Amino acid sequence: MKTNKKQTTKDRYNKSTPSFIGSIPKSKTSTPKNKTSTPKSKTSTPKSKRSTPNEAGSTLIIPVIKIDEQLLLNDSLILSSSLLTLKDVLVMRTVFTEISNAHKVKQYIKNCVKMGSDAALYKNPNILTAFYDDGTSAEEDIQTAIDDHTLSPTKGNLGKIHSKVIDGKTWLHDYADKVETIANDDANRNTRFQASVNLLLSFLSSQKLNNSSKGNPEPPEIWAKSTGNGNADVKITNGKDYDPAQSTFILVERAAGAVIKIIKGQLSIEMANNGHLVFKTVGKKGKHTHFTGLKSGVEYAIYAYAQNGTHQLSGLSTVVYVRG
Helix, strand or coil, X not given: CCCCCCCCHHHHHHHCCCCECCCCCCCCCCCCCCCCCCCCCCCCCCCCCCCEECCXXXXXXXXXXXXXXXXXXXXXXXXXXXXXXXXXXXXXXXXXXXXXXXXXXXHHHHHHHHHHHHCCCCCCCCCCHHHHHHXXXXXXXXHXXXXXXXXXXXXXXXXXXXXXXXXXXXXXXXXXXXXXXXXXXXXXXXXXXXXXXXXXXCCCCECCCCCCCCCCCCCCCEXXXXXXXXXXXXXXXXXXXXXXXXEEEEEEEHHHCCEEEEECCEEEEECCCCCCEEEEEECCCCXXXXXXXXXXXXXXXXXXXXXCCCCCECCCCCCEEEEC
């Protein structure tokens, strides 16, 4: 005697292929199948096991119910509430918390106020002018304490220097909080790398994006020329086999006295004076970019660096110069 075993929902689920997260569940009341159906083709298109690179060079992974363990280890992504979202890039605060020299703390605050208040992302009203005024007051208070100690080198006046330095670092922490929020806003970044570049525009340093063991890409070699009317073209000339995931070009006024370095996978920019600073990132293995808005008669320095698919940075290119 045959026994018809009722198929449970769990049985049906286990026999089915994994569904994409966020897909619409099938209705319990379905349309009856036509008895005469078109036979299925025996030759089906194989599913690609490869992920698709997006414009910014990072990898788009479609989340499925059965999540690969490696996805959770990916430093660029976190899975939250069944949605794939970007993990925030944070400020490396030890850069300023470990400074012990009062003069250097004062200058660091001054540089943050200078760059932040001029940057489109961080200027008023995104970060209020009153907040930058507080930063200016903090660095001026440090200088006053230094001057008082110079005139009267007592323990009390030395203590005032330490106190004002602490106040200045407190302002820097508040500044870092504001910058992190803006830099990681989805309206301002599509990748974690873009968020990292956003942080640099504030003069603060970015934490490393990952700890991949893969090698760094080769530094780009660049050529640039002015095309007139405040425009300049820049090209990477390493050859056809040079194919980084994306390349970033930096243009800065030479008179700004910028010192640009890549140290342990981080871009560092120190500017002695105010000046015009522009970043442009080219994805899809781009090797060319175009700058506009150069000031007439002003000389500019141009640098470039490359990034691979795991966000590791190359060394910095040799600088080239153009005139606006």
